[in-house]
Every structure is written in structure tokens, then in C-alpha cells.
Amino acid sequence: MNDDALLAEYKLRYHTILQPLARKLTEHLQGSVAGVPRIDRVATRAKSPDRFMAKAQKVLASGARKYAEPLSQIQDLVGARIIVLYLDDVEAVSTVIDTYYRRVELRELVPESPNEFGYVGKHYILSFPEDLFEDDADRTRTPEFFELQVKTLFQHAWSEAEHDLRYKPEEPLTPLQSRQMAFTAAQAWGADQIFQALSRELGVATSLHSNPDKGRRSMPGGPAIRTRPRQPL
Amino acid sequence: MPISTIFSFLTYPKKSRPDETVVSGTTITPDDGKLSRMLGDIFDAAESECNIPVMFTSDDAQANPVRTELLALLKNPSVETAAPLASRLQQATTGKSGMGLLFTCIGPEGPHTRVVLSRFPADEGVVAERASNKLTVAFVEQVFLKSSHAYKAVTYVSDGTAGELWKGHAVDKQINHGSKSMADYWIADFLKSDFATTAATGTKRLAQALKSVMDSSADVDVKKEITAAVHLAANIPGKALTILEFCDSFNFSPKTRDAVVTKVNPSRLVNDKFKFDHNEFSKHIAYKQIELDNGAVLSAPADKFDDCFKSSMHRGAQMHAAQTFSTTGVVVHERLKMTK
Numbered sequence: 001m002n003d004d005a006l007l008a009e010y011k012l013r014y015h016t017i018l019q020p021l022a023r024k025l026t027e028h029l030q031g032s033v034a035g036v037p038r039i040d041r042v043a044t045r046a047k048s049p050d051r052f053m054a055k056a057q058k059v060l061a062s063g064a065r066k067y068a069e070p071l072s073q074i075q076d077l078v079g080a081r082i083i084v085l086y087l088d089d090v091e092a093v094s095t096v097i098d099t100y101y102r103r104v105e106l107r108e109l110v111p112e113s114p115n116e117f118g119y120v121g122k123h124y125i126l127s128f129p130e131d132l133f134e135d136d137a138d139r140t141r142t143p144e145f146f147e148l149q150v151k152t153l154f155q156h157a158w159s160e161a162e163h164d165l166r167y168k169p170e171e172p173l174t175p176l177q178s179r180q181m182a183f184t185a186a187q188a189w190g191a192d193q194i195f196q197a198l199s200r201e202l203g204v205a206t207s208l209h210s211n212p213d214k215g216r217r218s219m220p221g222g223p224a225i226r227t228r229p230r231q232p233l
Numbered sequence: 234m235p236i237s238t239i240f241s242f243l244t245y246p247k248k249s250r251p252d253e254t255v256v257s258g259t260t261i262t263p264d265d266g267k268l269s270r271m272l273g274d275i276f277d278a279a280e281s282e283c284n285i286p287v288m289f290t291s292d293d294a295q296a297n298p299v300r301t302e303l304l305a306l307l308k309n310p311s312v313e314t315a316a317p318l319a320s321r322l323q324q325a326t327t328g329k330s331g332m333g334l335l336f337t338c339i340g341p342e343g344p345h346t347r348v349v350l351s352r353f354p355a356d357e358g359v360v361a362e363r364a365s366n367k368l369t370v371a372f373v374e375q376v377f378l379k380s381s382h383a384y385k386a387v388t389y390v391s392d393g394t395a396g397e398l399w400k401g402h403a404v405d406k407q408i409n410h411g412s413k414s415m416a417d418y419w420i421a422d423f424l425k426s427d428f429a430t431t432a433a434t435g436t437k438r439l440a441q442a443l444k445s446v447m448d449s450s451a452d453v454d455v456k457k458e459i460t461a462a463v464h465l466a467a468n469i470p471g472k473a474l475t476i477l478e479f480c481d482s483f484n485f486s487p488k489t490r491d492a493v494v495t496k497v498n499p500s501r502l503v504n505d506k507f508k509f510d511h512n513e514f515s516k517h518i519a520y521k522q523i524e525l526d527n528g529a530v531l532s533a534p535a536d537k538f539d540d541c542f543k544s545s546m547h548r549g550a551q552m553h554a555a556q557t558f559s560t561t562g563v564v565v566h567e568r569l570k571m572t573k
Binding site for chain 2: 035068069072073075099100101102103104105106107125127129130131133134135140144145
């Protein structure tokens with residue numbers, strides 16, 4: 001399949017399969033984490049055709065395409081993110097995810113060295129629940145897996161800004177800019193640590209976990225669980 | 234579709250002796266003989282007969298040893314590439330399951346390739362030959378299939394794409410033969426797999442269907458049957474079942490069964506197997522009950538309790554304040570119970 005045919009096929013799937021699937025997945029994830037306190041939001045997205053093609057056309061050092069079969073090899077055609085307040089909440093959500101979904105991959109992404117600060121997050125590759133596929137769905141075109149990221153607000157905020165800054169300029173970041181980026185990551189990491197300690201000291205985590213109804217936290221201007229469309233996950 | 238390749242292995246129970254991995258295997262050329270016809274029937278019926286969705290478990294890095302062996306077999310079908318699966322089966326088999334014959338059948342499935350693994354319990358035996366005036370008894374050093382209808386099988390369809398073969402479909406045709414349950418022996422121990430649907434997801438789906446019928450049905454008999462089943466469901470001990478099997482196990486009337494089935498969306502999932510999880514069930518179909526010091530007991534679905542009963546606190550009281558509860562509705566059922 002050449003790139004034009006690949007793009008045409010992906011666009012068809014994007015509009016007729018992936019976007020509706022992402023919407024259904026949002027509802028399914030919301031239902032699954034409904035009793036978990038301090039969920040800031042559940043967001044899903046279907047990978048846009050532009051981003052899909054950019055990923056599909058990635059090449060290895062050898063010059064060969066990284067993905068021989070991008071439609072089946074790229075596993076985040078549908079991506080989801082669950083944002084929580086505290087680090088302990090990441091674990092609470094992870095427990096729920098393991099209860100309701102079958103996973104084939106789990107990665108705890110942290111900087112390689114303890115002296116570095118950078119991207120932090122928990123990434124899953126999960127099997128789509130059968131409930132999301134109608135009886136007459138063309139299963140040869142539906143993805144089998146989706147990616148789920150579970151993050152704190154600070155991890156999420158840092159990764160969004162970092163993604164925006166790091167990949168937009170045509171020139172790579174200077175050493176100072178990279179150091180500044182690491183500094184902001186350190187601040188986000190530190191904020192998570194302090195909030196985790198405070199939530200434990202103040203008994204917030206314990207008291208709210210034991211009473212899920214009381215623990216449901218309404219964010220200003222929105223319901224306890226908010227969704228919003230977004231592209232980069 | 235005809236089978237193109239058959240490999241067969243005689244496997245012994247070696248769970249307690251995992252180091253002994255030797256299995257004897259052979260290639261069987263498909264022909265018009267009884268064995269080929271029997272395996273052909275199983276192969277052809279695999280799509281409908283193997284009706285339990287299963288999924289390989291993962292080491293969290295997208296790897297599963299059985300899936301790896303299956304992919305190697307499909308890439309280059311031979312006795313040698315099929316042997317690791319036979320060794321694996323041997324190492325998962327206890328003395329209770331005993332000796333078995335494993336058949337690995339491969340053939341086309343439209344543009345794709347189907348593989349069916351089936352295990353038949355086998356035995357060695359003593360043959361007694363009765364002549365007119367004498368009886369000859371001898372140990373037969375041959376292996377017999379105990380029954381051509383009692384077997385376990387699993388099937389996968391390969392489309393050759395990356396990341397394929399995570400899911401397949403299994404069946405146990407010897408479920409009542411006293412062997413270890415299929416989930417433990419065939420699916421978990423041998424295939425390193427699990428039901429594709431988690432216990433929590435399947436149970437939640439069931440509970441929500443029952444609850445949906447309770448909320449929407451005006452038929453008192455239907456509600457009574459479901460209420461009784463919900464109370465008795467506590468006695469289902471982590472059993473693998475489908476929603477239809479749940480309905481049948483509580484002898485639901487046809488109208489109640491139909492009412493439940495219509496609430497399952499998509500409808501094929503009424504046949505989806507999962508392990509019943511009582512805690513999950515209670516979470517979604519729980520009744521909140523409070524008892525007052527005057528002997529009254531108020532009960533309603535947990536998520537609707539505050540809608541059913543309006544309460545008001547008596548002025549001035551702080552601790553253990555008296556409350557007034559009120560509710561309005563039409564009496565649809567009344568009963569006397571010995572307990573709360």
C-alpha cells in the first residue's frame with residue numbers, strides 16, 4: 001500500500017471507525033473509574049490522519065520504514081488519558097484498569113538516571129472491550145488495542161508544554177534550553193511529591209478513598225469527570 | 234475448508250516432572266480416513282464450536298511464550314515447530330488429566346490461516362479376546378482415544394499482520410469428565426491465557442442488564458425473578474458463566490430471560506464467558522438498607538435510595554438525631570420475611 005492509499009484508508013477509518021470508537025471508549029473508561037475519587041478528567045482521541053502519516057513514515061537509521069504495517073503496528077490509533085490529582089490516585093486508577101481491561105503492555109516511564117528530570121507517566125496498551133464493537137462491525141478494520149496514559153495533573157501539564165516546545169522549533173534545543181526544560185520537570189516532580197505527602201499527612205487520600213461518593217471532586221466549571229477533545233497524547 | 238497440515242503428539246502428564254520434555258510426534262497426511270474426517274469435522278466446526286473468547290496473558294512487554302510458539306509454528310509448520318506446544322501441554326498436565334493426544338491442524342480460512350489445537354484424553358489398555366472356548370487377555374501397547382467427542386480445543390486465525398494472534402476461541406467438550414476445570418488447565422496452565430473478558434467487566438455487564446430490567450420493566454413477575462436471583466447470586470462461587478447461563482441457572486421464565494437479553498448490548502455478549510465476581514456484582518446492583526430504632530427497615534437500590542426516600546433531620550438534635558423519612562409510590566409487592 002503506497003502512502004496515498006494508506007492515507008485514504010486511514011481517513012476512512014478515522015471518520016467511520018476511530019472517532020466513534022474513541023467516544024465510546026471515553027464513556028467506558030468513565031464508567032470504569034466512576035467510583036475513584038479525584039479524577040480530573042478522562043480524555044480520548046483518535047489519532048489525526050496527519051499525525052498518523054507522520055508516524056507511519058518514520059524511518060530507522062537503516063533508512064527502512066519503522067512500520068511495515070502501520071495500520072496494525074501502531075497501537076495508539078485510539079489513545080486515552082486519565083488525569084488525577086495525586087500520585088496515590090495514579091495507583092488507585094491503575095488498580096481499576098487492571099480489573100476491567102486486559103493489558104499487553106505496561107510501562108512506567110521515568111528518566112533513565114536518578115539525576116535526571118523529564119517525562120514521567122504510566123502507559124498501558126490495552127485490549128478494547130468487546131462492548132465497544134457492534135455485532136456487525138467490520139473487525140478487520142477495527143484496532144485491537146488502545147493506549148492509555150495515567151498521569152497526575154503536574155505530569156500531564158509538563159508533558160503537554162514540553163511536547164509543544166520541544167518538537168516545534170526546527171533547531172534542536174540548546175543545552176541551556178534543555179536544562180531549563182529539566183528544571184520545569186523537576187518542579188513538576190517536586191510538586192507531585194509534596195502534594196502526595198500533604199494528602200497523606202492530612203488524611204485526604206485515606207478518608208476519600210473510603211467514601212467514594214464524598215470523594216468525588218467537582219472541578220471548577222465542570223463535572224467530577226470532564227472530557228475534552230485533544231490531539232497529542 | 235480442508236485441513237492442509239496435521240501434526241500429532243502423544244503427551245504424558247509431566248507437571249511434576251517438567252524436566253522430562255520428550256514428546257513423540259508425527260505428521261499425518263490428511264486423507265479420507267476416519268481420523269482425518271474426525272479432525273476435519275472439528276476443524277470445520279471450530280468457528281462455531283469454540284465459543285469462549287480467550288486472550289494470551291502478557292509479561293507487560295507484549296510477549297507470551299505460547300503465542301511466540303504459535304507464531305513460529307504458523308511461519309514454518311513442521312513437527313519440530315509444533316513440538317514446543319506439545320511439550321508445554323505435557324508440562325501443564327497432571328496425572329488426573331492423564332495421557333493425551335494433541336492434534337495440531339492448520340488450514341486455510343478464506344484469505345487467512347486457521348490453526349486448531351485439540352487434545353483428546355487417551356489411554357493404554359488391556360484387550361480381552363473371547364474365542365469359542367477360551368479367553369485371551371493381553372496388554373495392548375497401543376494408545377486409544379477414550380472418546381472422539383470428548384476433547385478440549387482452541388482455535389486462532391492468522392491474518393499475517395503484526396500484533397496478531399493475541400485472541401482465540403476455546404471449547405471444552407469434556408467439561409463433565411471430572412477433569413480440572415478448563416479455565417485452570419487448558420486456558421491458564423497450557424495456553425497461558427485468560428478469558429478475553431475480565432471477571433469485573435463481565436459481571437458488571439450482567440449486573441447492569443439485570444438492573445436495567447428492574448428499572449424499566451413493569452412486570453412484577455419479572456422483577457420478582459430477578460430480585461430472587463440477585464439475592465441468591467451470592468452463592469455463585471467465582472464460576473465461569475455467560476449471561477444466558479446465569480439466566481438458565483436461576484430458571485428464569487422465557488419473558489424474564491428475554492427481558493435480560495434485550496438489555497445486553499451488543500447482543501452477542503450474552504454468550505460471552507467470564508468468571509462471576511460477587512463483589513463486583515454487588516457493587517452495581519446493591520440495595521441500600523437502613524434500620525431505624527423504631528423497627529422500621531427502609532430498602533431501595535443503592536443508587537436510587539436518596540430519590541426513593543426523602544429525609545429530614547429534627548431540629549436541635551446533633552448526635553443520633555431523629556429523622557423522618559417519607560416516600561410515595563404504588564404498592565407492587567408485599568411479603569412477610571422471617572429476617573430483615
